[in-house]
């Protein structure tokens with residue numbers, strides 16, 4: 486036996502504070518409040534009930550009526566914020582259903598506002614890809630997504646969402662100056678109290694694939710690399726965030742979350758605005774599929790990744806796991 490008094494030499498044992506659950510809970514450095522979660526919903530025009538999404542077990546395309554039930558269910562578990570995605574019945578070149586006063590999201594917003602008590606925040610995705618026949622996030626000319634004309638449409642979408650009752654609009658098209666265009670349009674239309682949560686550092690990621698199946702929004706040609714960010718560029722991500730803040734973003738977002746925890750952490754250290762992280766469809770699908778294969782316990786896996794996103798520095802977590810996570814927390818299972 487060595488006669489070394491480790492505590493005298495290097496001071497203290499880490500394992501003392503890991504002895505039981507109570508002491509681990511006492512010294513935890515990170516925790517997640519359910520009210521900082523955002524639950525995304527897909528609302529589809531012209532359906533009854535809900536439709537399964539093959540690549541995203543547990544997530545559905547909802548009719549407007551069904552979305553009311555889902556919101557109510559989540560609200561009872563303490564979730565206050567919802568990110569709404571519309572799936573229109575018709576698409577065209579200019580995505581006109583996205584900024585129609587009777588578009589799916591505009592109709593859904595009004596219904597939700599009439600039916601659900603005031604204590605929910607409705608956030609809307611402001612983009613064109615689900616609404617355009619070519620599946621790109623803007624107007625296409627000669628095979629290229631043009632910036633300025635797209636800004637006009639994004640602004641029109643944001644104003645119609647505000648009119649219909651959105652609290653926060655979330656531009657996700659990655660057009661340059663989209664925040665400035667939308668802020669200006671909202672102010673001009675009298676919606677200066679509507680906030681902007683900007684998808685500031687949104688990377689061109691393969692992990693959006695299940696979302697594109699869910700929303701039928703895969704581009705018909707090419708990819709999104711001429712507008713979404715190159716995942717090799719952390720400094721550019723900071724410049725994007727900085728620019729969005731200058732243009733008037735109230736909340737900035739990093740997306741995806743899990744393969745981009747370094748970006749969340751950098752953003753946290755460089756800016757004082759609220760930071761949202763989007764735990765995207767592919768990240769959700771990985772956890773679900775792994776659990777289905779018996780590779781890991783789903784609850785523990787979800788808890789670990791949600792905590793990691795929070796620990797990296799996100800104030801707000803947008804996640805398809807939100808509802809189940811809130812339920813497990815309520816039931817004391819995690």
Ligand code: PBG
Pocket residue numbers: 610612613614622657658692693694695696697702764765766767
């Ligand atoms: C719309 C949009 C997308 C996502 C959020 N908003 C798809 C895309 O950019 O192709 C992806 C979200 C997810 O994968 O969960 N532009």
